[in-house]
Amino acid sequence: MSTTFQLDTATSRATPTPRPRKRLTVPAIRDHKKEGKTSDPLVMLTAYTARQAQLLDEHCDMLLVGDSLGQVIYGLPTTLQVTVDMMIAHGAAVVRGSYHALVIVDMPFGSYEGSKEQAFETARRIMAETGCAAVKLEGGDSMAETIAFLSSRGIPVMAHVGLTPQAVNVLGGYGARGRSQREHEKILSDGKAVQDAGAFAVVAEGVLEPIAISLTQSLDIPVIGIGASAECDGQVLVTEDMLGMFERVPRFVKKYENLAEVISKAAGKYAEDVRARSFPSSDQTYQPKD
Ligand code: KIV
DSSP states (O other), X not given: OOOOOOOXXXXXXXXXXXXXXXXXXXXXXXXXXXXXXXXXXXXXXXOOSHHHHHHHHTTOSEEEEOTTHHHHTTOOSSSTTOOHHHHHHHHHHHHHTXXXXXXXXXXXXXXXXXXXXXXXXXXXXXXXXXXXXXXXXXXXXXXXXXXHHHHTTTOOEEEEEESOGXXXXXXXXXXXXXXXXXXXXXXXXXXXXXXXXXXXEEEEESBOHHHHHHHHHHOSSOEEEESSOTTSSEEEEOHHXXXXXOSOOOTTOOOSOOHHHHHHXXXXXXXXXXXXXXXXXXXXXXXXXX
16 A cells, blocks of 8 residues: 555646647658648747646647746846756746647757857756757857757757847847848858758748748748748747737737736736725635534
């Protein structure tokens, strides 16, 4: 007889209604683009928590645990202060909260650029400690050797070109990329370099639409756009941006809700109830049984 007390967690918020579905794999995402074309665009959103993942999972092909969590969750000014431990904590939560979507975790600034061996160790830790299926890193040609090293050693890599927020100090801001001929050519050659190195997909962020279209047409791997073009093979947005949690968002964000207003209104009503002693009422209090 087991002496271990089994806690019944069936009613816990952390236990989602089971909806077993097969999880999408890296090859399934990669092969979504056939002969250079994607008929059914890939849907990706960021997720940082288990509950968020539970709600987004059924709608998404991929969930990205983006290092944007530094700004969105931690209120940091840029993504540069995000650590591997932060990514692992949130990555594990998102894997626990999802069944279907492929989960990809960002490698934070400074955790992979030093050498391909450093990148391998960071990616290994992220995959082992979160259970995610792939990592994302920023950079094109300069990261090709690292991408080849990781992908040939069992680590699927999504690349990220164009506006790469970890390079904000080099780029001088978060403006769109590709306005000069040099930048235009670099975005296309970065895309080709990461594809040749073995990336299974690439995010193209904040690039002029004609460049995003050329990139999508010229690569065999899926190009996931953000501030790019509807012609890309898929789209990604920061979930809190599209839910309207922030007043200030990049121009490329479409707000599908105004959650900031919803939350503020609810908190205001709660505060009123508390101050009027109308919460908790008899529905929310325990009375002695007769
Ligand atoms: O960190 C992030 O959320 C990202 C997406 C915006 C692509 O990299």
